[in-house]
Amino acid sequence: xxxxxxxxxxxxxxxxxxxxxxxxxxxxxxxxxxxxxxxxxxxxxxxxxxxxxxxxxxxxxxxxxxxxxxxxxxxxxxxxxxxxxxxxxxxxxxxxxxxxxxxxxxxxxxxxxxxxxxxxxxxxxxxxxxxxxxxxxxxxxxxxxxxxxxxxxxxxxxxxxxxxxxxxxxxxxxxxxxxxxxxxxxxxxxxxxxxxxxxxxxxxxxxxxxxxxxxxxxxxxxxxxxxxxxxxxxxxxxxxxxxxxxxxxxxxxxxxxxxxxxxxxxxxxxxxxxxxxxxxxxxxxxxxxxxxxxxxxxxxxxxxxxxxxxxxxxxxx
Amino acid sequence: xxxxxxxxxxxxxxxxxxxxxxxxxxxxxxxxxxxxxxxxxxxxxxxxxxxxxxxxxxxxxxxxxxxxxxxxxxxxxxxxxxxxxxxxxxxxxxxxxxxxxxxxxxxxxxxxxxxxxxxxxxxxxxxxxxxxxxxxxxxxxxxxxxxxxxxxxxxxxxxxxxxxxxxxxxxxxxxxxxxxxxxxxxxxxxxxxxxxxxxxxxxxxxxxxxxxxxxxxxxxxxxxxxxxxxxxxxxxxxxxxxxxxxxxxxxxxxxxxxxxxxxxxxxxxxxxxxxxxxxxxxxxxxxxxxxxxxxx
Numbered sequence: 001x002x003x004x005x006x007x008x009x010x011x012x013x014x015x016x017x018x019x020x021x022x023x024x025x026x027x028x029x030x031x032x033x034x035x036x037x038x039x040x041x042x043x044x045x046x047x048x049x050x051x052x053x054x055x056x057x058x059x060x061x062x063x064x065x066x067x068x069x070x071x072x073x074x075x076x077x078x079x080x081x082x083x084x085x086x087x088x089x090x091x092x093x094x095x096x097x098x099x100x101x102x103x104x105x106x107x108x109x110x111x112x113x114x115x116x117x118x119x120x121x122x123x124x125x126x127x128x129x130x131x132x133x134x135x136x137x138x139x140x141x142x143x144x145x146x147x148x149x150x151x152x153x154x155x156x157x158x159x160x161x162x163x164x165x166x167x168x169x170x171x172x173x174x175x176x177x178x179x180x181x182x183x184x185x186x187x188x189x190x191x192x193x194x195x196x197x198x199x200x201x202x203x204x205x206x207x208x209x210x211x212x213x214x215x216x217x218x219x220x221x222x223x224x225x226x227x228x229x230x231x232x233x234x235x236x237x238x239x240x241x242x243x244x245x246x247x248x249x250x251x252x253x254x255x256x257x258x259x260x261x262x263x264x265x266x267x268x269x270x271x272x273x274x275x276x277x278x279x280x281x282x283x284x285x286x287x288x289x290x291x292x293x294x295x296x297x298x299x300x301x302x303x304x305x306x307x308x309x310x311x312x313x314x315x316x317x
Numbered sequence: 318x319x320x321x322x323x324x325x326x327x328x329x330x331x332x333x334x335x336x337x338x339x340x341x342x343x344x345x346x347x348x349x350x351x352x353x354x355x356x357x358x359x360x361x362x363x364x365x366x367x368x369x370x371x372x373x374x375x376x377x378x379x380x381x382x383x384x385x386x387x388x389x390x391x392x393x394x395x396x397x398x399x400x401x402x403x404x405x406x407x408x409x410x411x412x413x414x415x416x417x418x419x420x421x422x423x424x425x426x427x428x429x430x431x432x433x434x435x436x437x438x439x440x441x442x443x444x445x446x447x448x449x450x451x452x453x454x455x456x457x458x459x460x461x462x463x464x465x466x467x468x469x470x471x472x473x474x475x476x477x478x479x480x481x482x483x484x485x486x487x488x489x490x491x492x493x494x495x496x497x498x499x500x501x502x503x504x505x506x507x508x509x510x511x512x513x514x515x516x517x518x519x520x521x522x523x524x525x526x527x528x529x530x531x532x533x534x535x536x537x538x539x540x541x542x543x544x545x546x547x548x549x550x551x552x553x554x555x556x557x558x559x560x561x562x563x564x565x566x567x568x569x570x571x572x573x574x575x576x577x578x579x580x581x582x583x584x585x586x587x588x589x590x591x592x593x594x595x596x597x598x599x600x601x602x603x604x605x606x607x608x609x610x611x612x613x
Contacts, residue, residue: 039518040436047427048442050419050487055449057469058460065460122327124347125334131350133599134358140595140602143549144565145584148572149365152581158379160364167380192357200603211326218330227328253455256549260569275455279550282459291459299456306451 062299065292082293086281094269095277098183099252102273105184106251110191110198111244117195118202119232132203136196143193147260150189151176154261179270182262186271190257198243205239206232238312245309249302255279274298362588369393369582376578396583399575404560405567406590412552412563413545415479416486420541421534423487428496429522433508443497450490455550461485462554481555486545492537499533500526536605539598546591 041048069078086092121131138146153160154175162172175185213231222230233240255275258264264280265272272280274294282291333339368376369392370385396402430436431443465475475481503526511521527534545563553566562570564587572580595602 036434037436040430040434040439043426043430043434043518044436044442046419046423047446047487047493050423050484051446051449053464053468053488054461054485055452055457055488055490056445058457058464059449059452061460061463062457065463119328120346120350123329124350125343126347127351131354132603133596134354136599136603137358137362137592137595140543140591141588142565142591143547144568145365145588148568148580148584149361152368152577153361153364158377158381160381163380192361197606200606206327207325209327214326214328214330224328232328249453253453255455259549275550278455278459282462283554288459288463295456295459299452302453302456303451306453310451 062292062295065289066296069289078289082289083296086290086294086297089277091269091272091277095272095274098269098271099254099273099275101183102187102254102258102271103248103251105187106190107244107247109187110195110251111247113191114195114198115202115240118199118206119228121199122203122206132200135199138193139196141193143256144260146193147189147257150185150192151261154185154189176262177267179266179268182266182270186254186257186261186266189261190251190254193257198247201239201243202236205236209235242309242313245305245312249305249309252298252302252305362592365581365585365588369396369578369585371578373576373578376576376581392578392582393586396575396579396586399579400568400571400583402564402567402583402586405562405564406587408556408561408567409546409563409565410590412479412482413542415483416545417538417541419483419487420489420492420537424489424492424537425496425527425530425534426522428493428500429518429526431493432497432500433503433521433526434518443493446493447490449488450494458550458554461551465555475555477556477558477561479561482545482552485551486541492540495533495537496530499530503529535601539602539605 066082067077067079068075069081117135121128121135124131156162156172156174156177159175161175165172173181173185176182209232213235214227217227217231253275254273258266258271258273258276259279262271264276275298278291278294278298281287281294329339334343367385370388370390371382371392372385372387372389375382375386427446431439465481467474475484507525508521511525516524547565548563549565552563553569556562556566559567559570568580568583568587575583
């Protein structure tokens, strides 16, 4: 990611402007160099301002706000007060537990399923384009359509899912209405909505596996499962681990689906995620500083995963 | 991912499939996959489209009906007028394509400058831009929101203004990364040739770099539009005015007050534009997203 490769500076040639080459300190070319820099920064200024206002400054502000408090328009430093407040919030650990469970469920379902689907699709010789479009279709839905549609399906009184389960003589469920199943119901819907992109990425990776490896495995008399275990998985290991980290970072920031399907905290706070709690602090309790302090906790956790991701993807280049 | 590459060797060899037993198993698996996948992925969409035609009584009926017994198209009309879907959709388009325009102008210019003009401290700027990729977006929502309420130095309040959606999308380290990497691969000789012909940096960008960069511009554009179209938390916070809301927020906030069948009709309408765009450009979108998404 941050592979800030600066390719061979020395081989640059500016045939039209010899004075630019190694112009360091050269008297008459100094003005030209300054002009060139100014020109370059004219190209950069829009992006720099946007990054400054909406990325760099908020980053600093996130830390500053966590240690400040604003009462009646007066802002003062309060040290670790906000951090203590959110840490001692009775729902602090509930939110973390839910977030961890959400991530775990999302990995069990949302990580394994797309990979298996990709392996399956890669074996089929017909209707490939059609199947790929099918899997990707839900990704293009606006979140509100997917989430509220599933909410309708999940309804225990008139929803589609319980009817089908009932017809098949399987136990029905309260889905979003029970604190035991609400979180996993959200994960199932979220996986349906998002598994298309992961599937396509795995498919692309599977198609890069050299066929000779499978032929060699055949000669060794390897069965289907052992070929998957000894050829497919090792050959796609990098993509798999990158996607794993990417998915952890994404699912730990879950907000939209729990908000749309379970109204945020869900039955008995069973779907309250950390990001939802941040939202609650900021917009229900009107405590922006507490929200920022909570964000600090989340940042500390997530930065570990995204750091790992950066290292891994840099090594892969 | 070419559409129909001559099948390379996969888990199961063509020889195995050519045998009688292999053929039987293959066609069974294929039919099962086709049926199951169609049910799982088209099924819900079918249910959404048809439930939109059901009466209130039927849509809440147990067991649910497979198709509307007394189809009433009026739900769609009610949804369109009562939820003001035309305005919600227009707002979404306005935000999405505005964000696209800003990203194409500012991010392309910035990546070009960092890749080809290489000013003093260019690497520091690049490093700072890429470093933002490490910070998860939702963590910054609170301080970003405070910034929107009172833009530092300028003291502008961007709440309820499209700028609040457009400008933050420019601060996208991933765009800079993708674009700069692509521009890096354009040979310096071409730049030099343009310089000999007397082309300045702007002219070089417009007539040489951009025409060569169509693939990457396509990827960036798809991401730009899709991201805004699918975003939820941020537009909910910065566009509280119901008249300014995009489709996701608008439907959600009105969902409590309308009958279920009208709501589902609204959901079906909201899904149409993106599904149409997807079906029209599915090749570019699917290959673009796979090409662009992982190499972050």
